[in-house]
Amino acid sequence: MFSFFRRYSTSQVVSVYAANVVLALHFALILFANSTFLEESFSNTAISLLYAGGSILSVFIFLLIPHIIERFTIFTTALFFILCEFISIGGMAVAGNPVILATLFVLHTALISILFYICDVYLEKSTKEEVVTGSTRGTYLTLTNIAFMIAPLLTGIIVSVYGYRYVYACSALLLFPLLYMFIKWLRPIRSESEVLVPTNIPKDTTISIRNKKIFYPLFAQIVLQFFFAFMVIYLPIYLITEIGFTWKILGPIFTIMLLPYVLFELPVGYLADSRYGEKEFMIGGFLLIAATMVAITLPETPHAILWSVLLFLSRVGASFAEITTETNFFRQVDGSDEGIISLFRLSRPLAYVLAAIVGTISLAYLPFTALFLVLAGIILVGVIVLLPMKDSR
Incomplete structure (x- = not known):
């Protein structure tokens, strides 16, 4: 996979496509499994509250993200959030304590929206720099949708044969190629303070x-x-x-x-x-x-x-x-x-x-x-x- 994309690594847009597909596959593997996995430890009401808590935290981070990016750069911010996401999903794969499991899930729910947002910002900046047409976003969405479509089939196989925790382990492992892509292909965006404004x-x-x-x-x-x-x-x-x-x-x-x-x-x-x-x-x-x-x-x-x-x-x-x-x-x-x-x-x-x-x-x-x-x-x-x-x- 890496050898295929390396030929196109001079294109920032293609690099963003590749990173976003891997991120989408990472997320989609566990997207529909989350509720049923959490149901082993929590009631339906508690699961709802966990989703609400993670989403509220996501909104809070979202409001801070322009200031974070301005201070630390979007490249450094992306690497930090990928590592935090690995800790949350990898931790869910092994966590036995319900409190730890709940905390890690809330963290994941908050982080995943920010990671997709960062990829979106990279795409916007890349299209401005490379003067590509509006078809870029259509291709971006289509590739993302393909990843989301394939993932449930894989989830069903893994859960049926090995159980829920192996799905989370596989999802966490996908963050390594994502980290590689950011480090090797996605150069830091210039003038990052101009990319985002506080909401x-x-x-x-x-x-x-x-x-x-x-x-x-x-x-x-x-x-x-x-x-x-x-x-x-x-x-x-x-x-x-x-x-x-x-x-x-x-x-x-x-x-x-x-x-x-x-x-x-x-x-x-x-x-x-x-x-x-x-x-x-x-x-x-x-x-x-x-x-x-x-x-x-x-x-x-x-x-x-x-x-x-x-x-x-x-x-x-x-x-x-x-x-x-x-x-x-x-x-x-x-x-x-x-x-x-x-x-x-x-x-x-x-x-x-x-x-x-x-x-x-x-x-x-x-x-x-x-x-x-x-x-x-x-x-x-x-x-x-x-x-x-x-x-x-």
Whole structure:
């Protein structure tokens, strides 16, 4: 693998592609396993609180990251966070004490968003330097999605044969090639103080609410990330404890579920550009998500084909919403709107906090199945809010 990429190491963009794919594979290996692994030591309510705690810490670090990078450089910051991530995931592979396990998971939840953010900053700076076209980001997302699609299949095999802790060990080991890539290929960015600006949440939120062209895609992003967070936290637990699946079957099901991101995002992006605009695909995608959330409450048996179809359809909707949300948002902002862009990136950890709160409250009064009806209702409310939105083209 290293010999393949070394030929292209003069290209900062390709180096960022490679690093981001390895980071995505590292994260995706454990993404859907986290909840069911933690369930061996914690209640569903406690798991929700752990996700919320890690996401709050992520927001806090995110607000500090411009100052950290300005003082220590983005290159040094990346190396430090990779080492911290190795400690957290490697520690989870061997930790026997629930308190230590919880602490390491919260640390991982906080760090992973920052590491993806750092890769994103490298990509932005590299594209500015190398004058590449907008297709760079499309390729970046597609390669990331391929890694996320492959990983659940590997997770299912490893968990079925060796158990959860080996998944975390494999995930931790992937950080070594990532560290190598940063040291050998990703040179320090020049003028790093100009790459990021501190996020002023009250000011940027006010600007976003007043400017409807920014508000609608930002709101759509929060709704979409809420859906992602809800499914990551609660879907694996539901399928294993309530429906009766094993990871041997869940791995292939999750891989099929994630196929739409690879199959549809680029074609939908092209159609939204050339014919229909973003709004139709965005609203249609959210409606499809809501419909499938209602539908998955109906089956009560582990029928692999049926569940594969339902979850595949849910991610068809999500892929439509994701590409059109990003396209619409980035057409409304430019380099002078760094604070607004930072707020857009903050949507992921904020959505995890909201999803954990809603899930905890819902589980206190409703059966597990009803969680997905709650999710469908929230998405439909989001669709109503988005109806006045205008296409950007």
